[in-house]
Amino acid sequence: MQKLIRSALLSGLLMLAIPSTAAFGQWHSRLNVNESDHENNEDTRYYSIYITKTDTVEQVPVRDYLIGAVAAEMPADYAHEALCAQVIASHTYAERLHQLHMTQPDDSLPDADFSDDSSRYQAYYTDTDMRLLWGTHYEENRKKITDAVDAVGDLVLYYDNAPIVAAFHAVSPGETESAENAWGTSLPYLVSVESEADCAAPQFETVCSFSPETLSASLVAAEPSLTFPQDPALWLGACSYSDAGTVLRMEIAGSDLTGAVIRQALALRSAAFSAAYDAEQRQFVFTVHGYGHSVGMSQYGAHRMALAGASFEEILLHYYPGTELRKQ
Numbered sequence: 070m071q072k073l074i075r076s077a078l079l080s081g082l083l084m085l086a087i088p089s090t091a092a093f094g095q096w097h098s099r100l101n102v103n104e105s106d107h108e109n110n111e112d113t114r115y116y117s118i119y120i121t122k123t124d125t126v127e128q129v130p131v132r133d134y135l136i137g138a139v140a141a142e143m144p145a146d147y148a149h150e151a152l153c154a155q156v157i158a159s160h161t162y163a164e165r166l167h168q169l170h171m172t173q174p175d176d177s178l179p180d181a182d183f184s185d186d187s188s189r190y191q192a193y194y195t196d197t198d199m200r201l202l203w204g205t206h207y208e209e210n211r212k213k214i215t216d217a218v219d220a221v222g223d224l225v226l227y228y229d230n231a232p233i234v235a236a237f238h239a240v241s242p243g244e245t246e247s248a249e250n251a252w253g254t255s256l257p258y259l260v261s262v263e264s265e266a267d268c269a270a271p272q273f274e275t276v277c278s279f280s281p282e283t284l285s286a287s288l289v290a291a292e293p294s295l296t297f298p299q300d301p302a303l304w305l306g307a308c309s310y311s312d313a314g315t316v317l318r319m320e321i322a323g324s325d326l327t328g329a330v331i332r333q334a335l336a337l338r339s340a341a342f343s344a345a346y347d348a349e350q351r352q353f354v355f356t357v358h359g360y361g362h363s364v365g366m367s368q369y370g371a372h373r374m375a376l377a378g379a380s381f382e383e384i385l386l387h388y389y390p391g392t393e394l395r396k397q
Contacts, residue, residue, distance in 0.1 A: 116163055117170075118193065119181040126181045135160055135218045136211070140199050141192035142237070143368050145210035148375035151368070152217035154384040157394070158366055161226045161235035162191050164397060168232065221381060225397045226389055228258050233392055238361025239368050240270045242314040242341035245388065246363035250311045251329065251340075258389045259364055261313045266373035267359060275338055278352045284335070288321060291334035297322045301353070302346055315340045315363055329362075339363060365389065 115128040129137075138159040143152060167182040169175075178184055185193040194202065203210045226233045234256060236248070241264040248259035267273065279287070281301040289295050297304055306320025316328025328340035339359040346353050366388035374384050382394065 116167055116183070117181045119178050119184040119186075121184060121186050131160070131163075132218060132222055134163065134193065135222050136214055137193045137195060137199070138163070138191055139214050139217065140202070140211070141187070141194040145203070145206075145213050147368070147372040149213070149217060150375035150379060150381045150384060151371040152214060153221045153381035154366065154371050154375075155237070155368065156217050156221050157224050157226060157381065157385060158235040158237050159191060160222065160224065160397070161232045164225050165232040165234065166190075223396050224394050226385060226392045227395050228389075228392045233258055233389060234365075235389070236362070236365030237368060237388075238359075238363055238365065240273060240339075240360040241267045241363045241367040241370060242339060242358040243268045244313040245365065245367060245370075246311060246313045246315050248364050250313070250315065250317060251362055251364045258392050260390065261311070262387060262390065264367045264370035264388075267367050267370050269373075270360075270369045272338075272360070273358060275357045277335065277337060277355045277357065278350075279335065279355070280352060284353050285322075287334045288326070288331070291330055292324065292326060295322050295324055301351070302348055305344055305346060305353075308344075313341070313363060314358065316342060319344070 114131040116131060116134050117126055118129050118134065119126050135156055139152060139155050142159060143155040145152075147155075163183065170178075170182045175181075175183075183190045187193075199211060200207050226235055234248070236259060238245075243263075243265050245262050245264050247255070247261050249255040250261075281297075281304075284304075285295075285297045289297075304322050306323070308319040309317045311317055316331065318325045318327055319331060320326075321331070328342070331337070332340040332342070335355065337355060337357050339357055339361060341359050341363065342355050342357040344353060344355045366385070371384045371388070374387065375381075379387075385394070386392065
């Protein structure tokens with residue numbers, strides 16, 4: 070079961086996990102906000118991280134890891150309480166994998182808790198990465214994220230005495246998706262909740278067009294058994310949606326495909342889409358809402374909640390109902 074949940078989370082994150090500033094990933098008592106106090110109190114907790122660029126495993130202090138993870142996963146100009154919520158989500162994500170590694174080591178990473186490979190794990194930026202990303206805004210942005218880490222970096226979200234699968238995504242289609250619909254695994258704290266503010270996010274709606282040749286080639290690469298009729302107007306069939314607006318299944322060329330498979334094959338921003346064939350233009354047009362797998366915390370939704378006065382606790386308990394915050 071734990072391996073299935075780990076697989077579900079990893080598939081979702083990249084999805085995000087992609088860095089949310091580009092996509093996936095999933096986390097809170099307060100530390101002293103005064104940075105100098107941290108310099109005088111050595112952080113002895115580390116995560117073992119496989120660094121892909123150098124092909125090495127590094128022992129990264131938890132505080133440094135959280136700064137790098139939040140920098141990679143959430144825009145630094147988001148509201149402070151949203152950044153705090155992201156710190157806890159990222160900490161919970163990392164702590165869960167750290168604990169899993171102790172009992173069920175990943176054979177592909179025998180000496181590491183996880184990797185910085187954002188296609189499989191939560192993204193992570195080194196200080197050099199942050200300097201390249203932010204340029205002249207480096208000091209300002211790093212301070213914003215460091216302040217959030219120093220405020221809540223000793224907190225983790227728990228459910229039933231274990232760190233939760235702290236899934237998160239960039240923008241929902243207006244309502245978050247359940248883990249059961251997205252990944253086939255029901256989790257009591259990853260259920261659909263309202264996130265209507267996401268509908269005002271930049272690029273909430275995107276439109277992608279594909280020629281019949283491109284569409285068929287992309288889908289056959291994902292599902293080799295597909296056979297397309299000669300007339301493209303016959304390719305699209307019935308489609309079922311979840312209450313959150315994501316595609317559960319769509320009939321294409323006589324076969325039932327999941328929304329997740331179609332999204333991945335066509336590189337769509339989310340599985341919340343509608344599709345139609347324009348015979349005159351000879352194009353398939355996909356209208357897509359949101360960005361990411363839609364499970365767990367919407368980062369843009371968290372930002373909007375924070376701007377409206379919500380605390381990080383209120384944000385987290387909205388997106389992860391029934392969970393509790395514990396000191397780690």
